[in-house]
Amino acid sequence: MSRLLSNIRVLDLSRILAGPWATQNLADLGADVIKIERPGEGDDTRHMGPPFMNDPSTGEPGDAAYFMCCNRGKKSVAIDFSQSQGQAVVRKLVQQADVLVENYKVGALAKYGLDYTSLKSVNPELVYCSVTGFGQTGPYKDRAGYDYLIQGMSGLMSVTGERDDLPGGGPQRVGVAVSDLMAGMYATVAILAALHHRDAGHGGQHIDISLLDCQVGALVNQGLNYLVSGQAPQRMGSGHPNIAPYAVYPAADGHLILAVGNDTQFRRLCEAIGQPDMGTDERFSTIRQRVAHRADLDAWLTPITRSRSVDDWVALLERAQVPGGPINDIARVFHDPHVMARGMRMELSHPKYGSVPSVRNPMRFSETPLEFKSAPPLLGQHTDQVLQALDLGPEDIAGLRQAGVLG
Numbered sequence: 001m002s003r004l005l006s007n008i009r010v011l012d013l014s015r016i017l018a019g020p021w022a023t024q025n026l027a028d029l030g031a032d033v034i035k036i037e038r039p040g041e042g043d044d045t046r047h048m049g050p051p052f053m054n055d056p057s058t059g060e061p062g063d064a065a066y067f068m069c070c071n072r073g074k075k076s077v078a079i080d081f082s083q084s085q086g087q088a089v090v091r092k093l094v095q096q097a098d099v100l101v102e103n104y105k106v107g108a109l110a111k112y113g114l115d116y117t118s119l120k121s122v123n124p125e126l127v128y129c130s131v132t133g134f135g136q137t138g139p140y141k142d143r144a145g146y147d148y149l150i151q152g153m154s155g156l157m158s159v160t161g162e163r164d165d166l167p168g169g170g171p172q173r174v175g176v177a178v179s180d181l182m183a184g185m186y187a188t189v190a191i192l193a194a195l196h197h198r199d200a201g202h203g204g205q206h207i208d209i210s211l212l213d214c215q216v217g218a219l220v221n222q223g224l225n226y227l228v229s230g231q232a233p234q235r236m237g238s239g240h241p242n243i244a245p246y247a248v249y250p251a252a253d254g255h256l257i258l259a260v261g262n263d264t265q266f267r268r269l270c271e272a273i274g275q276p277d278m279g280t281d282e283r284f285s286t287i288r289q290r291v292a293h294r295a296d297l298d299a300w301l302t303p304i305t306r307s308r309s310v311d312d313w314v315a316l317l318e319r320a321q322v323p324g325g326p327i328n329d330i331a332r333v334f335h336d337p338h339v340m341a342r343g344m345r346m347e348l349s350h351p352k353y354g355s356v357p358s359v360r361n362p363m364r365f366s367e368t369p370l371e372f373k374s375a376p377p378l379l380g381q382h383t384d385q386v387l388q389a390l391d392l393g394p395e396d397i398a399g400l401r402q403a404g405v406l407g
Helices: 018-028 084-095 116-122 147-153 178-202 211-217 220-229 263-272 287-292 294-305 310-320 337-341 383-388 394-402
Strands: 009-013 032-037 052-054 061-064 074-078 099-102 127-132 205-210 246-251 254-259 324-326 345-350 354-359
Touching (some): 009 018, 009 084, 018 032, 018 074, 018 099, 018 127, 018 178, 032 084, 074 383, 084 116, 099 178, 127 178, 147 178, 178 211, 205 211, 246 294, 254 294, 254 310, 263 310, 310 324
Parallel strands (some): 009 032, 009 099, 032 074, 099 127, 127 205
Antiparallel strands (some): 052 061, 254 324
């Protein structure tokens, strides 16, 4: 079966998460992704642990779980492109590439002749994607950008966390690096669009992806709430600024999420708990009214939700077709029968660690299902294989390795 991007070759000069997330998407879609890493060190995330994968033969720690989460399906080539010979090898790879992804500081690759302007002359059809904290232009372009910093600067942390006047109040970082992930997803979409444009005969181009741009763009309703009203949204814990009841409520043995997204669902909730009249109460009959009378709504609902266990509520809400559910920890997520039925946990064969866990790409296609054939690579695992395809012979490769250009 043909893989969707089987005709696309990607050079991955990115590290950490945002760039590697984009290139793992491309690898999952079938692209041939060649990850260029520093000899002896590799991607920084190889060392960001614990936890680490353990070598079954020695018990010694190896690559970190962090690296394993975003480098599936890639080939690792260890090249020191700070040396002129290494730069020459990368340029040879560029001649055969469709896409290059990098996340160095603005202008940092120019001194190696690996910036877009330099490589455009090597391969005019190249789609070159730069992922940085603040983009290629603007007063902050030379700053280093990290997910945590971007979550704060973008306004995301101003609407994440409990209210300042409540216990535990104050700004909170989202529990995963959502700014990096958003940038990686936007980069994936942009690369695919640029390839379509190129294949229509218009040549390659440079894509400028900024973490700050992406996270500001992903403020969605909160951003427009401000632009329309002129009032900056505030933290409100688990509540939603535009919908109610859409929050966490106490149950008899834990916590329950109610995600009642429209008036019909609210009336079904009222009927399910034996109080149908509340569905037409003038304070609660519409979303607008429920948001305006949120305190009254919560005061009515809270003792009701406390009267049943989480499991009882889940069963009742499912029968009533009202969205709601538990707050799972991650261990429970991977044991959830639906998550298991969807195959979200995978096991991939690895040359050093045996079988390694991986989380399935959620994209599903009816005619071209994704294939997951290879685990994240060992550092330099494919150096010889890839360079031999460039017509470099064993002696050439040995000479480059002796000179410290290859790992």
